[in-house]
Amino acid sequence: MKNCVRKNVLSCQPYIPGKPMEDVKREFKLKEVIKLASNENSLGPSKKAVLALRKVLNNVNIYPDGYCFDLRSKVACIYGVCENQIIFGSGIDEIIELLGKTFLNPEDEIVVSEHAFVRYKMAGDLMDCKVVEVPMKNYKHDLEAMADAVTEKTKIVFIANPNNPTGTYNTKQEFEKYFNKLLTANYSPLTFVDEAYAEYVDENDCPVGMEYLKKGLNVMFARTFSKIYGLAGLRIGYGISSEEVISYIERIRPPFNVSSVAQIAAAAALSDRQHMKKSRALVLSQKKYLYKELEKIGLEYVPTAANFILINVKSDGKTIFNKLLRKGIIVRAMDEYDFKDFIRVTIGLPSENKKFIKELKQCII
Numbered sequence: 601m602k603n604c605v606r607k608n609v610l611s612c613q614p615y616i617p618g619k620p621m622e623d624v625k626r627e628f629k630l631k632e633v634i635k636l637a638s639n640e641n642s643l644g645p646s647k648k649a650v651l652a653l654r655k656v657l658n659n660v661n662i663y664p665d666g667y668c669f670d671l672r673s674k675v676a677c678i679y680g681v682c683e684n685q686i687i688f689g690s691g692i693d694e695i696i697e698l699l700g701k702t703f704l705n706p707e708d709e710i711v712v713s714e715h716a717f718v719r720y721k722m723a724g725d726l727m728d729c730k731v732v733e734v735p736m737k738n739y740k741h742d743l744e745a746m747a748d749a750v751t752e753k754t755k756i757v758f759i760a761n762p763n764n765p766t767g768t769y770n771t772k773q774e775f776e777k778y779f780n781k782l783l784t785a786n787y788s789p790l791t792f793v794d795e796a797y798a799e800y801v802d803e804n805d806c807p808v809g810m811e812y813l814k815k816g817l818n819v820m821f822a823r824t825f826s827k828i829y830g831l832a833g834l835r836i837g838y839g840i841s842s843e844e845v846i847s848y849i850e851r852i853r854p855p856f857n858v859s860s861v862a863q864i865a866a867a868a869a870l871s872d873r874q875h876m877k878k879s880r881a882l883v884l885s886q887k888k889y890l891y892k893e894l895e896k897i898g899l900e901y902v903p904t905a906a907n908f909i910l911i912n913v914k915s916d917g918k919t920i921f922n923k924l925l926r927k928g929i930i931v932r933a934m935d936e937y938d939f940k941d942f943i944r945v946t947i948g949l950p951s952e953n954k955k956f957i958k959e960l961k962q963c964i965i
Contacts, residue, residue: 608728615693615719619930630928636946636956637930639764639797639908641830643882643949645865646875649831652868653861664860671867675838678870679810684843687850688858692796692822692837695849696723699756699792699820702849704729709753713741715766715937717794720758729755739902739910740768747781750789760794761809762801765937765944767904772807779817790845793821796837797906799828799876800883806905813840820845825862827907828879829869834862883907886947893957897964908946910939913964917943923963929956 602610618637625633668688676683689695700723704710709730712720724731730753734746741759750757762769770778782788793809809821820841826832836858839846869875890909894901900912913920920943921933934942945956 606728608725612722612725615722616936618932619925621930624925624928624930628926628928633928633930634948634952634955635930636948636952637932637944638832639827639906639946640832641828641879641907642946642952643830643875643879645830646869646872648872648875649829649865649869652864656861656864660860662860664856664858664863666856668858668863671863671870674867674870675840679840681813681840682843685846686838686840687846687853688836688838688863689853690835690837690857691826692794692824692839693719694835694857695822695837695839696720696758696792696794697726698849698853699723699790700727701852703755703790707753708755709751711746711749711754711757711789713746713759713763715739715763715939716741716758716760717764718936720760720792720794736766738768739766741770743770743774743778744781747778747785750782750785750787752787754787754789756790756792758792758794760796761806762797762905764796764906765908765932765934765939766902766910767797767906767908768902769801769803769806769905771805772811773805775807775812779812788818790841791817791819793819795821796824796827798823800880800907801905802880802884803905810840813842818842818845825866825869828876829866830875830879831862831865831869834859834865836862836866882949883947886950886953889950890945890947890953890957897957897961899964908944910934910942910944912942913960914941915964917941920960920963924956924959927959927963929959931956 621633621635672683696719704727706728710724711732714733714735721731732749734749812819820839822839824837902910918933918935932944
């Protein structure tokens with residue numbers, strides 16, 4: 601069968617998710633495990649979302665609404681866009697993949713940041729196009745350098761704001777310079793802005809993709825229900841762009857790609873503003889606690905605008921990851937992002953964060 605596989609697929613590496621809790625319990629014979637690896641909401645989902653789910657479970661024998669009508673209407677109202685400017689997917693991951701399948705040919709190029717979410721590069725590799733990686737600057741996307749890397753062959757520029765795994769963000773001023781450079785050079789690739797962690801941002805100078813879409817720029821931005829809304833297990837996200845861009849992607853979107861339970865839960869979660877505020881407040885307060893404790897230990901970290909922290913453990917991150925694993929704490933090793941001396945930890949509940957700090961101290965002695 602190997603001879604039947606497309607050559608570029610053979611060179612693709614599968615995405616490696618955070619280690620499941622049940623696997624760790626079995627492997628190390630542990631009764632309790634804390635997962636701080638995948639940037640999930642430690643408070644769990646909204647009670648309104650859970651209640652809505654219970655009401656729909658008896659109808660899962662019926663195919664879902666392929667158009668996501670109710671949820672689409674709610675999202676369109678929030679952003680003040682036409683309903684045909686929205687596409688829904690099984691998380692932002694599927695939307696990224698659909699972008700690649702819709703727009704990329706082997707002779708095309710995409711521009712990504714060197715340490716950005718690995719799924720962008722994977723979309724380019726899948727379609728066998730050239731992936732141009734631009735070095736970061738102070739753990740941030742260097743937007744001016746990314747604009748300079750754009751050529752007439754560039755189809756998509758991928759920007760995560762805030763970025764995973766660094767937690768850094770680019771300012772309104774930096775985005776303005778980026779778009780001005782593109783306009784001056786007369787290039788207009790699709791700029792994809794991944795805003796998976798946007799709801800956690802507490803900084804006033806962090807823009808949102810909607811601002812540039814309203815200006816008529818060739819932009820698509822994406823949001824997810826996996827993070828602050830606490831619905832990671834249901835896999836649902838959405839992208840917003842011009843009606844033209846969305847119409848092309850819709851031609852290849854799989855039918856019924858978003859389950860009925862995901863649609864119902866997402867619509868309910870959108871209406872629970874209190875849960876979102878509580879989730880955000882937890883992260884902001886616990887972020888300060890973790891900063892303080894890391895400084896006491898003498899470890900450097902990258903200040904974050906998201907719900908996770910990238911930490912320099914001053915030794916092999918994979919080794920620290922494995923030591924913590926044996927203690928029942930799952931974090932994320934960062935070797936796949938070429939941050940070999942780092943780990944990434946999700947900001948959890950106060951009790952989880954205290955246990956993490958306690959065990960981390962022991963691991964770095």
